[in-house]
Amino acid sequence: MVLHNRVSAAELRKRLELETFKRVTISFYQYAKIEDPQAFRDQLYESLFKLDVFGRIYVAHEGINAQISVPEHHFEAFRSTLYAISFLNGIRLNVAVDDDGKSFFVLKIKVREKIVADGIDDPTFDMANRGxxxxxxxxxxxxxxxxxxxxxxxxxxxxxxxxxxxxxxxxxxxxxxxxxxxxxxxxxxxxxxxxxxxxxxxxxxxxxxxxxxxxxxxxxxxxxxxxxxxxxxxxxxxxxxxxxKNFVFDERLGERISEDIISQCHQCGEPCDTHTNCLNDGCHLLFIQCESCAQKYNGCCSEACKEVHALPEEEKAALRKGVDKGLMFNKSRRKRIK
CATH class of the missing domain: 3.40.250.10 (Rhodanese-like domain)
Structure with missing residues (x-):
């Protein structure tokens, strides 16, 4: 079987919306020695794909880090599959606090140098000596x-x-x-x-x-x-x-823990804690935007992006040529961005 996705994001999102069953969002990780991350990745992909699991999983020599959504009717089979792996047997599964079942729409499993990028290159550092x-x-x-x-x-x-x-x-x-x-x-x-x-x-x-x-x-x-x-x-x-709110790295962008709103809209300064990505495909800035500003700026982070977003698709595509993709999803520390 093909061990990666070949369907467009638009089609996958459509399929997710048409699902008639519930999903549960789960995260888990484990620091463990994996001798052959690529072989482990391929075997895991094949197993999870059969169970209609979606999500993002990183595999490295130092272990595994996963954020996924699992169909409820496949949950027991998923857990059995996971627990059959020796170093994952009995692992804690963190179930999302505030879940709409739409956290992911595709399965992606990637081999990385580290399961969490840390910049540590000291050979004497030992994860076994932890808090x-x-x-x-x-x-x-x-x-x-x-x-x-x-x-x-x-x-x-x-x-x-x-x-x-x-x-x-x-x-x-x-x-x-x-x-x-x-x-x-x-x-x-x-x-x-x-x-x-x-x-x-x-x-x-x-x-x-x-x-x-x-x-x-x-x-x-x-x-x-x-x-x-x-x-x-x-x-x-x-x-x-x-x-x-607890920020999460999936389609939800956050799950409500308490009713307190402790942050502000980056455009008008009103109390707000709703993250969004600028709808201008040449920007995609992650920022906080209230409903009023979402309407005013048409889901964009600025008047400039609003104007670009309103252009015909051919003109937008031409403008995106040569854009530095390293600027995508820039997490601005600025309080106001208009």
Whole structure:
């Protein structure tokens, strides 16, 4: 069988809309030694494709990182398939907090150098020496102590729309930059309890190992990240200390954790936490836009992009020629973009 998709995105989105069954959005990861990532990738693709699984999965020598959607009627078969892989047997599956079943429309599995890009090239760094897991209850108890340091290991645009009370932002849009920044920011607090968190656990787990590698003593990382924390806190009727929306890297672009809106529209400054991508295909800037500005700018980030978006398709295609694709999906730190 062909081990990659050959159908257009438009057709795949149409097929998703026509589905009559429910899907559940799941994320999971595991640091483990994979001898032949390409062979593992191909076998996994064949297995998941048969179960109509959609999503984005990265495979590397250091393990696997996955965000997927699974048809409910195939969930048990999916879990059995996953658990049949020795290093994934019994792995925690993070179920989305706020799920419409439309998170993904195609299956993509890619082989990468790392499952999360970290910029670490120190051969003495060891992921086996990582921080202590802390669950929802333990997180709440530890963070009741004002001396506990809470560190958000997500990007700026994720922190902007939602974060834990009192959490420190490491102000960068790449994880590889955040690691040395976190060490420098906290260098005078090496003996304090430090809790690191992220969306599903993969970044904060590696960050905890990095902090220990640099001489920190009492480092914890939130088990399963924000997603697992929220699910467990709700199950156990615990106070939820996360405020706002949890940014996610799929079609939803966010899942509501609390009703608090802690960010603003990047165009008018009104309270808003709805991320969108500029509809101008030559831009696609990721930004926050309220409903009023979405109408005013026709889903675009500026008047200039609005004008381009309104042009006939042939003219738009001509303008896109030579566009630096490296600018696509730029995560702006600017508060206003009009």
């Amino acid at each position: 202590k897991y802390v669950d929802a209850k333990g997180f709440n108890e530890l963070t009741n102590d004002p001396e506990t340091v809470i560190v958000d290991m997500r990007n700026h645009y994720e922190y902007e729309v939602g974060h834990f009370e009192g959490a420190i932002e490491v102000p960068s849009d790449t994880f590889r930059d955040q690691l040395p920044m976190a060490v420098d920011m906290l260098k005078d607090q090496k003996d304090k309890n430090i809790i690191m968190y992220c969306t599903g656990g993969i970044r904060c787990e590696k960050a905890s190992a990095y902090m220990l590698h640099h001489g920190f003593k009492n480092v914890f990382h939130l088990e399963g990240g924000i997603i697992e924390y929220t699910n467990k806190a709700r199950e156990q009727n615990l106070p939820i200390k996360f405020k706002g």
